[in-house]
Amino acid sequence: MTFTRPLSIAAVALCLAAASTGTLAQSKKELVAKIVQLRQPAVERLARSIAAQPAQSAMSAAGQAMQFVPADKREALGKQVEADVKAFYEETEAKLRDSGTKNAAGIWGPILEEKFSEDELKLIITWLESSAAKKYEQFEPDMQGQLTRKMVEDTKPSVEPKLKALEQSLKNRFAAFAPPAASGVKPTAPAAPAASAAKPAAKK
Secondary structure (H helix, E strand, O other), X not given: OOOHHHHHHHHHHHHHHHHHHHHHHHHHHHHHHHHHHHOHHHHHHHXXXXXXXXXXXHHHHHHHHHHHOOHHHHHHHHHHHHHHHHHHHHHHHHHHHHHHHHHHHHHHHHHHHHHOOHHHHHHHHHOOOOHHHHHHHHHHHHHHHHHHHHHHHHHHHHHHHHXXXXXXXXXXXXXXXXXXXXXXXXXXXXXXXXXXXXXXXXXX
């Protein structure tokens, strides 16, 4: 009987400690989720940037081929080419954006949880000029690079057929005007930039 009270107090203390630890862990996960949510605009900018690469390549190739088109047909053909490339860009950008949204938490989350404390995550969320924000920027290029590679990997099976279809469409449009040596229009598929080349999005 003499040990009942001390044991009860110890048990309560252990329960409180366990509950406190669980609360802190959940709180940190919520902070990380909030950061990922706040970084959604950066994911969307990244998707636009990746999708723009093959679209710009296609437009550049089309512009070179346009010199072989009779002047009176260039305006109409130019509008058709522009519409083709725009449709390709919009569909590709949407796929990349969906991939980025789906994968950001899984790629960024573990890094944020491991590298930053709860207090640092709070500082990041408010985007204050602080050592925590600078530390976040230190790891962001690697996180963005990993996500870029994942987005390209995820969308490659569906994007490549569309890119080939766009290439063939452009070839068909210019086939009647371009000489055999200049009939090829070959935009390049999007490629994931090196992690060191990825830049953090501007702070708000």
